[in-house]
Amino acid sequence: MVISIASGKGGTGKTTIAVNLALSLAENVQLLDCDVEEPNSHLFIKPRITGRKKAYLPVPSVDKDKCTFCGKCKEVCAYNAIAVVPPSEDKKGEVLVFENLCHGCGACSLLCPAGAIEETEREIGVVETGESSVLDFAHGRLNIGEAMAPPLIRQVKKLINPGKVTIIDSPPGTSCPVITSVKGSDFCILVTEPTPFGLNDLILAVEVIKKMRIPAGVVINRSGPQDYKTDQYCKKEGVPVLMRIPFDKELAFLYSRGVPFVEEKANYREKFKDIFDFISKSYEENSGNKR
Numbered sequence: 001m002v003i004s005i006a007s008g009k010g011g012t013g014k015t016t017i018a019v020n021l022a023l024s025l026a027e028n029v030q031l032l033d034c035d036v037e038e039p040n041s042h043l044f045i046k047p048r049i050t051g052r053k054k055a056y057l058p059v060p061s062v063d064k065d066k067c068t069f070c071g072k073c074k075e076v077c078a079y080n081a082i083a084v085v086p087p088s089e090d091k092k093g094e095v096l097v098f099e100n101l102c103h104g105c106g107a108c109s110l111l112c113p114a115g116a117i118e119e120t121e122r123e124i125g126v127v128e129t130g131e132s133s134v135l136d137f138a139h140g141r142l143n144i145g146e147a148m149a150p151p152l153i154r155q156v157k158k159l160i161n162p163g164k165v166t167i168i169d170s171p172p173g174t175s176c177p178v179i180t181s182v183k184g185s186d187f188c189i190l191v192t193e194p195t196p197f198g199l200n201d202l203i204l205a206v207e208v209i210k211k212m213r214i215p216a217g218v219v220i221n222r223s224g225p226q227d228y229k230t231d232q233y234c235k236k237e238g239v240p241v242l243m244r245i246p247f248d249k250e251l252a253f254l255y256s257r258g259v260p261f262v263e264e265k266a267n268y269r270e271k272f273k274d275i276f277d278f279i280s281k282s283y284e285e286n287s288g289n290k291r
Ligand code: SF4
Pocket: 062, 066, 067, 068, 069, 070, 071, 072, 073, 074, 084, 095, 111, 112, 113, 114, 115, 116, 117
């Protein structure tokens, strides 16, 4: 089973939930940190890194001797990553590849009628794997200045072990990296905070997750009397509130020291187990409905 943890807004405590949920389940769990632009689950898990593999993106390289400047590659590229300048009387033709815009989809090389495009590899980051005493761990680290997070996220997700419960710490927001991280999940936990910004971004996140047809629930972090607007929205949308974590100085202190709070507060371990039981039940019901 794959459970992703996402949030429309950054800084809501998404990593805290991912780490503490994973540690509460402990056995047969893997934690994949797909927030590749700023992975920080490892700061809490402190895994022993045992594997490190560079990640590459295939980008086109054009053989100008074979190229007929037909423009097909430019036509098929959905990302404007390739431009064709046809030859003129006084100038040779040119095919320009903008590597930083290329998503490595392979369409141009596949459809080039002259077989003039080969793929070369561009390094975009690294995938690190490891373990702690209780779980398997992996994360991606995107190179500084690199924009192509989704291909690296896909490489981290290749490590999903179907025999384990996989917890995915997704990037914040609702754009391509989040969609790539959450895609294929059996359940998505959306972490929010009861502020106008938090609610606004939760609404966007719920819309995206519903479109992806992934069952979801909400965790309200820094919960308090102002929760009622979030509660009203969740009720209207039929999204269950799975847990509330009050604003608590002690939790903030543990966070600042890189200590997962379930290690100090056993009652939270039980609460996370309850969330997992709820998700497992929902998963079984959904699997039954698909049969
Ligand atoms: S599709 Fe191939 S032949 Fe046509 S312009 Fe592009 S590289 Fe050249």
